[in-house]
Every structure is written in structure tokens, then in C-alpha cells.
Amino acid sequence: MITIISSTNRKNSFTKKLANTYNLLCKEFNMQSQIFDLQYLPQDFIFSCSYGRSTKEFDELLNKYFLKAEKYIFIIPEYNGTIPGILKALIDCADYKSFKSKKVSIVGVSSGRAGNIRGVDHLTSIFHHLGSEVFNINPKLSNINLSYKENELIDDKYLELIKNHLNQFNEY
Numbered sequence: 001m002i003t004i005i006s007s008t009n010r011k012n013s014f015t016k017k018l019a020n021t022y023n024l025l026c027k028e029f030n031m032q033s034q035i036f037d038l039q040y041l042p043q044d045f046i047f048s049c050s051y052g053r054s055t056k057e058f059d060e061l062l063n064k065y066f067l068k069a070e071k072y073i074f075i076i077p078e079y080n081g082t083i084p085g086i087l088k089a090l091i092d093c094a095d096y097k098s099f100k101s102k103k104v105s106i107v108g109v110s111s112g113r114a115g116n117i118r119g120v121d122h123l124t125s126i127f128h129h130l131g132s133e134v135f136n137i138n139p140k141l142s143n144i145n146l147s148y149k150e151n152e153l154i155d156d157k158y159l160e161l162i163k164n165h166l167n168q169f170n171e172y
């Protein structure tokens with residue numbers, strides 16, 4: 001099972017649209033997948049699930065989306081030159097076993113030109129620190145706001161890039 005993490009709690013985000021595109025392609029390629037949308041994290045998790053404390057709801061989310069999955073694809077939008085704070089907060093609140101020895105792939109997204117290249121590097125460093133195995137192909141999708149018409153990815157080059165990425169991550 002691959003968990004695709006839509007790494008923002010912003011409503012109507014392009015990150016979520018891209019997570020949906022990945023999920024649909026996984027189905028097309030007969031790869032088992034599910035989306036973890038950070039929009040649906042418990043609203044107070046930063047306080048109620050940190051520093052040794054947790055809740056049943058948070059544990060169940062970690063179990064379903066991380067502990068029971070073998071591989072993760074993190075779709076990470078560029079917020080102020082790096083990963084969204086909500087993603088770092090989730091990593092700080094989660095048990096390190098959620099990430100240790102897991103196969104992780106990272107996809108950067110931005111409306112600007114960089115495709116969150118720095119955020120991809122920052123998150124790679126964090127996952128190396130946590131003992132994850134980070135896949136070396138990291139698509140970086142810039143100008144993402146111009147690449148979707150409603151919920152459909154209309155940029156053929158990006159579609160090809162994502163298909164290649166998924167096929168290679170499947171063999172990883």
C-alpha cells in the first residue's frame with residue numbers, strides 16, 4: 001500500500017489536486033494507494049498529540065496511513081521557500097516508527113518557478129535523520145496553477161513525468 005500525503009491543510013489546494021492525479025494513476029497501474037489529506041487532521045493535534053501525549057483518533061490515523069503502509073509519496077507545496085508548517089508539526093507529533101525504514105518519495109509543487117526545490121531538500125534531510133529510505137527521483141512541478149483546468153492535469157509533460165515517476169517508485 002502506498003500512502004499519498006497531501007501535505008497542506010489549505011482548502012482547494014493544488015497539492016490535493018495533484019494527490020488525486022497520483023491516486024488515479026496508481027489505480028490505472030494496479031498499485032494499491034490511499035490519500036492522507038492533512039486538511040482532515042484533528043484541529044488541536046499540535047497540542048493534544050505532542051511530547052508523549054496522543055489521542056485514539058490521532059493514533060488511528062497514524063496506524064492507517066503510515067504504520068500499515070509500506071511506501072509514501074509526499075506531495076509538498078512551497079510555503080515561504082520550504083515545506084508547510086503543518087507537515088513539520090505532523091512529523092514532530094508522530095511516532096518515529098511511522099517513518100523509520102519506510103520508502104519515501106517526495107514531489108515538490110509551487111505556483112512560482114522553483115517547484116519547491118528547497119523544500120524537497122529540507123524534507124529529504126528530515127527523513128534521512130529519521131532513518132527513512134528516500135527515493136532519488138523527486139519531481140518538482142512549478143507553475144502548478146497553470147497546469148490544471150479544474151481538476152484535470154492539462155500539462156502533458158507533467159503527466160508523462162508523473163507516470164515515469166510512479167513506475168520507477170513502484171519498482172523501488
Ligand SMILES: Cc1cc2nc3c(=O)[nH]c(=O)nc-3n(C[C@H](O)[C@H](O)[C@H](O)COP(=O)(O)O)c2cc1C
Binds near residue numbers: 079109
Ligand atoms: C503560506 C503560503 C506561502 C507560499 N509561499 C510560496 C513560495 O515561497 N514560493 C512559491 O512559489 N509559492 C508560494 N506559495 C504559493 C503556493 O506555491 C501555491 O499556492 C501552489 O498552488 C501550491 O500550494 P497549494 O497546494 O496550497 O495550492 C505560498 C502559498 C502559501 C499559502
